Ligand code: AMP
C-alpha cells in the first residue's frame with residue numbers, strides 16, 4: 001500500500017515513522033514534509049494546495065492519505081478526495097468545524113449537555129464586554145476561528161478582557177477568524193489531552209497525554225505550539241476516564257451524527273480536570289502536536305490497519321494495543337521562538353541522540369549534507385521506559401547530545417507526572 005501524509009512538522013514525522021513500520025505499507029510519501037523524514041519520500045506540494053495533492057494522489061495511485069494539520073481539513077480536503085474516490089483519513093469539512101469554529105463547538109456542547117465552561121458568543125463588542133462583566137475576571141476571550149493557537153486570551157483584569165474583545169471584534173487582529181468572539185468562564189485545574197480514533201459510528205480513545213504550552217519552565221512565558229508532552233497523564237485516573245468516555249467522547253460522536261456531521265478521523269478533546277469534574281476546553285479535529293510524538297511510540301498495533309478500519313467504518317472490529325511504558329517528548333526550539341524564529345543554524349549530535357531516543361524532525365533542512373534549523377520548533381526527542389522518571393532521564397540525556405546556536409527547551413517536561 002502507498003500512503004501519503006500531509007503536513008511537515010514533528011507530528012507528521014511521528015505519523016510517517018509509525019506508518020512506515022506497517023507490513024501493509026510499501027511506501028510513504030509526505031507533502032511537503034521536512035528533510036529529517038528519512039522514512040518518507042518528500043513531495044513538494046504545500047499542505048493547503050488541495051487540488052495539487054489530489055492530483056498527486058491520483059497520479060501515484062495512493063491507497064491512503066493521512067492529514068496532519070487542521071487547515072487542509074477545514075478547507076475540505078477530505079470531501080475533495082472522497083469525491084475523487086480517494087481513500088483519506090480525517091474528518092469532512094462539516095465535521096472539522098468542531099475545531100474550525102469555537103462558537104460551533106461551544107453551541108454543540110451546550111445543545112447536547114457536554115461539560116464545558118459557561119460562555120457567550122458575540123459579534124458586537126458592547127454585548128461581549130457586558131457579558132464579561134457579568135461573569136467577572138479572570139475570564140477567557142477567544143477568537144472564533146483558526147488562529148494557530150494565538151487566538152485565546154486569558155484575562156486577569158476586566159480591562160484586559162475589554163482590550164482583547166476590541167482587538168478581535170473592532171481592530172480585526174485575527175482577520176476573519178475574529179468575526180465572532182467566545183467569552184467564557186475561567187476554569188481551574190490540570191489539563192489533559194485525550195485523542196480518540198473515530199469512524200463516525202464508533203470512538204476508541206488513545207492513551208492520555210499532557211502538553212506543555214508555555215515557552216518557559218513552570219508554565220511561564222508566552223504560549224507556544226507545545227514545548228513537550230508525556231503520556232500517560234497520571235491525573236487521568238480510571239474514574240476520570242470513565243466520565244470522559246461517556247460524557248464527552250461518546251456524547252460528542254453522537255451529537256455530531258445527529259447534526260449530520262459524522263466525525264471520522266482523530267477527535268482531540270482538550271480537557272480541564274476541575275473540582276466539578278472534567279470539562280472540555282476545546283476540540284481539535286486531528287492529532288495533537290507534540291502529543292502525537294508521546295502517544296504513537298506507545299502504540300503497539302498497526303496504525304495503517306487502524307486508519308483503514310476508520311475509513312471503512314469498522315473501528316469496532318479492531319483491537320488496539322498500547323504499551324504500559326510511559327513516553328516523554330521534549331521539543332527543541334529556535335532562539336526567539338515563539339515570537340520569531342532563527343533559521344539556518346547547524347545542528348550537531350543528532351546521530352548520537354538517536355542511539356537511545358526517537359528523533360522527530362519538525363523544522364530542519366539538509367544543507368550540504370548537514371542538518372540546519374528551519375523554523376520555530378525544530379526537533380522532538382521522544383523516549384520511553386518502564387517508569388516516567390526513567391523516560392525523562394533518558395530524554396534529557398539524548399537532548400544533551402544535541403546542540404545548535406540559541407537552542408531553547410524546557411527542563412521540566414513530565415515533572416507533573418511524578419507524583
Ligand atoms: P484552547 O485553544 O481553547 O484550548 O485554549 C488554549 C489554552 O488556553 C488551553 O490549553 C488552556 O490552557 C487555556 N484555556 C482555554 N480556555 C480556558 C478556560 N475556559 N479556562 C482556563 N484556561 C483556558
Ligand code: GLY
Pocket residue numbers: 211225226284287288289290291
Ligand atoms: N498540542 C496542542 C495542539 O496540537 O493543538
